[in-house]
Amino acid sequence: MSDTTVTRSAVDRTRGFSTLQRARGWMSNPWGRPRFLVVITWAYMIWALVPVLIAIQFSFNDSRSRTVWHGFSTKWYWGDPVNSVWNDPALRTALSQSIKLAAADVVIATPIGVALALGLARWRGRGSGPSNFLMLFPLVTPEIVMGVSLLLLFTQLFTVVHTGTTAQILGHVTFSISYVVVIVRGRLFSIGREYEEAAADLGASPSVALFRILLPLLTPAIVASAAIVFAISIDDFVISQWLSNGADTTTVPMAIYSATRAAPLPSTNAIATVMVLITLASVVAGFLVWRMFTRGERGAGQSAIGDFAALDA
Amino acid sequence: MYPRWLWPAFALPGVVWLVLLFLVPFYAVIGVAFGSVDPILLQAQPAWNPLDWNIGWFSQVLGELTPGGAYWTVFIRTVEYVVVSIVGCFLIGYPVAYYIARHATRTKTLLLILLILPFWISYLMRMLAWVNLLAPDGYVNRFLIWTHVLSTPYGFLDGKSSTVIWALIYGYIPYFILPLYAALDRIDRHYLEAARDLGASPFRAFVHVTLPLSKAGVLGGMVLIALPMFGDYYTPNIVSGAPTTSMIGNQIDLYFHGGPQPTIGAAITILLSAFLVVLMGYYMWTIYRASKELRGA
Numbered sequence: 001m002s003d004t005t006v007t008r009s010a011v012d013r014t015r016g017f018s019t020l021q022r023a024r025g026w027m028s029n030p031w032g033r034p035r036f037l038v039v040i041t042w043a044y045m046i047w048a049l050v051p052v053l054i055a056i057q058f059s060f061n062d063s064r065s066r067t068v069w070h071g072f073s074t075k076w077y078w079g080d081p082v083n084s085v086w087n088d089p090a091l092r093t094a095l096s097q098s099i100k101l102a103a104a105d106v107v108i109a110t111p112i113g114v115a116l117a118l119g120l121a122r123w124r125g126r127g128s129g130p131s132n133f134l135m136l137f138p139l140v141t142p143e144i145v146m147g148v149s150l151l152l153l154f155t156q157l158f159t160v161v162h163t164g165t166t167a168q169i170l171g172h173v174t175f176s177i178s179y180v181v182v183i184v185r186g187r188l189f190s191i192g193r194e195y196e197e198a199a200a201d202l203g204a205s206p207s208v209a210l211f212r213i214l215l216p217l218l219t220p221a222i223v224a225s226a227a228i229v230f231a232i233s234i235d236d237f238v239i240s241q242w243l244s245n246g247a248d249t250t251t252v253p254m255a256i257y258s259a260t261r262a263a264p265l266p267s268t269n270a271i272a273t274v275m276v277l278i279t280l281a282s283v284v285a286g287f288l289v290w291r292m293f294t295r296g297e298r299g300a301g302q303s304a305i306g307d308f309a310a311l312d313a
Numbered sequence: 314m315y316p317r318w319l320w321p322a323f324a325l326p327g328v329v330w331l332v333l334l335f336l337v338p339f340y341a342v343i344g345v346a347f348g349s350v351d352p353i354l355l356q357a358q359p360a361w362n363p364l365d366w367n368i369g370w371f372s373q374v375l376g377e378l379t380p381g382g383a384y385w386t387v388f389i390r391t392v393e394y395v396v397v398s399i400v401g402c403f404l405i406g407y408p409v410a411y412y413i414a415r416h417a418t419r420t421k422t423l424l425l426i427l428l429i430l431p432f433w434i435s436y437l438m439r440m441l442a443w444v445n446l447l448a449p450d451g452y453v454n455r456f457l458i459w460t461h462v463l464s465t466p467y468g469f470l471d472g473k474s475s476t477v478i479w480a481l482i483y484g485y486i487p488y489f490i491l492p493l494y495a496a497l498d499r500i501d502r503h504y505l506e507a508a509r510d511l512g513a514s515p516f517r518a519f520v521h522v523t524l525p526l527s528k529a530g531v532l533g534g535m536v537l538i539a540l541p542m543f544g545d546y547y548t549p550n551i552v553s554g555a556p557t558t559s560m561i562g563n564q565i566d567l568y569f570h571g572g573p574q575p576t577i578g579a580a581i582t583i584l585l586s587a588f589l590v591v592l593m594g595y596y597m598w599t600i601y602r603a604s605k606e607l608r609g610a
Contacts, residue, residue, distance in 0.1 A: 037412035044409045045427045048487070052434055054452065055442035067451045112327045119324025127321070131328045136600055138335055140593040141586075142544025144562050148582045149338030152575065156359050157341045174334040177327055185604065200314045209314065235435040237547060242569075256437040260444050260551050269445070272438040279433045 056276070059269035066266050076270040085271045093248065094255040095271065099278075100165070101240065101251065102233040105172040110226045112173070113180025114218070120181065121188050138178045146175060147242030154243065163245040171239040176232065180225040187221035220293035227286020231279045346371055346579035357575045374580040384564060384581070391560040394474070395542045398481040399535050402489040405482070406534070410490045411523075414497035428494065431487040440551045443480055444470065447552070472555025480552045481542055488541075489534040496530020497523070529599065536596045543589055561585055 058066045062073035073079065078086040085091050120132050138146065150171045154161045161167050195217060196209045204213070237253035244250060250258075252275050259268040344359035347366035351358055360366050377383045413424045431439065446453050447469035454466040469476050500523060508518040546562030559567075561581065568578030 034412065034416055037408055037416060040405075040408045041412045041417075041424065044405060045424070048431055048483075049427065051442035051446055051483075052431075052439060055438065055445055058445060065450075066445045067448045112330060115323040116327030119320045119322070119327070122315075123320035123324055125321060128324075131324055132601070133597070134328065134331050134336070136597045137593075138331070139600065140540060140596045142540050142562075142589065144544035144546065144565055145582055145586050146335075146338075148565060148569065148578065149342045150334070151569065152341040152345050152359075152579060153334070153338040156345060156357070157337065170334055174330070177330065181327070182600075182604075189604075196314070206315045206319070231433055235433075235437075237435075237437055253435055253437040256435070256441055257547060257551065260437070260441050261554060264441070264444075268441065272435065272441055276434050276438060279435065283433050 052276070055269050056273045059266050059273045061266045064265055066264060066269060076265070076267040077274075080267070083265055083267050085267055085274060088267060090247065090250070091252075091255060091267060091271050094250050094252045095274065097165070097249060098234050098251040098253075098275070101168055101172055101236075102230045104169045105176050105233040106226050106230050108169070109173045109176035109229050110180055110222065113177045113225065113229075114184050114222055116177060117181040117184035117188060118214075121185050135178055135181055138175050139182070143175070143238035144242075146171070147238050150174070150239065151242045163243050164249050167243040168240055168249060168251075171243050172233045172236060175236075175239060176229045179228055179232065183225040183228065184218060184221045187218055191217050220290045223289040223293070224286045227282050227289075230282045234275065234279055234282075342579045342582055345575055346583050348576060350574075350576050355574070357579075370576045371580045371583070374577055375584065378581075378584060384561070387559060387561055387564055390474075390558075391543065391562075394478055394481060394560060395539055397478050398485065398542060399489075399539060401478070401482040402486045402538060403531065403535070406486055406490040406493060407531070410493040410497055410530075414494050414500075428487070428490060432491075436484055437547070437551075439484060440480060440548060443483065444551060447476065470552060470554075472553045472557050474558055476552050477549045477558045480548050481545065484548055485538040485542060489538050491534075492537060493527065493530045493534045496527050496533070500526045533596065533599050536592050536599075539592055540589060540596065543585065 055066075058069070059076055060072050060074065061070055062075070063070035076084050078084050081087055085095070116135065120128065120135060123131075150167070151163065154163055154167045161170065191214075195213050199209045199213045200206075235253060236251075237257060240249075240251040241254050241257070244254065252271055256268055256272055259265070340361075341359070344361050345357050347368060347370075348357055348359040349367050350356070350370070374384070378385060378388055409428075413421065413428065417424050445451055448454070449466040449468065453469070454463065457463040458466065504522050504526070505518055508522045509515070513521065544562050545560060546566040549558045549560055549563060550566075562585075565578050565581050565585070568574045568581070
């Protein structure tokens, strides 16, 4: 096959075919070396990631500019007595509010989601169909629709809750449960029922089969979903904003949003950088635990990354 | 081996949660949209009983959303932005997903990591990055002046539609590429070998085998990014902020956060959801089908 490719492109060159035709040849030959695809792919990666790296660079700028480089400094993290992430009360509040919401979300959404995944995967009675349908809905609803409806819920119907931290936590859990279900259910199907049935044949009671066999097998999925819930919650902007009631319940994405629209300082870049590190740390930790538990179930680390990537899709 | 009540009991807390905090809130939107407005305080007075519904506000908003109405331009602009952005995502995303799925060998792991990385960088951080770059004295303007393309800085951030579309593509393209990559990666290479053995040219093999087999992935990715784009208001607000680039989400945001007129905001929200129902249904169907396949396997 590759011989054919070589002669083809040689012929193309001698006949002076257009670049487009040559590009077409590379794109379409599944065994050839598609040079222009390599270029597009790496150009995309640079385009997708370098702007963020530049934003991180300017969080270390030794001046108030986010566009002109004046040398390295950590003053926007802790050095500046007024405007640094550490010393600006608004940024500190935002950081603690974001972490608080994400932690509460993980603690509440993970157990509810795991139980729902188990229930939906195995319950075959009336009501299981509609429940499955209901579970998928939050995944496809635009966030602004959820934001509006939760805001009106807490201001018009369940007025005991009010807007604020409680409402934000309830909102975050609502959009997180479905992610947990999808991740855990995938794992549940790949495990199958053989292990539990074997345990039952050997005399295990249902509770032993459930807690000593099934739950340990589900652990990687539970850990991965907890990490992903933490990450999506800490990066959430829309639900937090719609259910916020002022400065005390501002999260970091909200602080970035309002700063970007006003006059941002490099401290905005600094707090955004902190958030990127927190999110990446939680996802990497989730991935490492996932791989530790599923090692031996598959060959190389490559497919483990593929599996973990598939969790998002 | 397990008691019959066990699985419904496991599902119960989650189902109750979603009913109370996902379904009931929709009813709150309907109640407000079909309610009335206090003439003095201008506060929404929701109508919970369908018999008390007042369709006055709703039909007024509906009228403004039809050709010639005040929201019609915004609606058309939203559709334009979303469609152009989706086409942009496809043109950039397909070659990237195709390369990683089909050709990347030694670099595949690295490319996959780079591909998922934007998922875990806050969307707002990624927008902030472009605001820095596109500022009058930012790197982009300075590069264009240095190369003599421009003589004075170009106001990328002063309400330009192209900047909003650029930002939408940049913001949502990772969500398009990843499912498409997964779909392309699943394609059985034997089909391609068969096509080549039967004499298809590489280009024909691509057009008649790879492209049709990746159709579901392309459509899924498109719907996945279309839904949040239709509800987006923060992207145009961050990179433009001008009324000339406002989308339908900005109208909703304005009626809740700008001037408190929740009745109109709720009515627009309902109409937006009704407009998106087909896309939502399609996407839910694909997830449902995928989970069924998983269960069967």
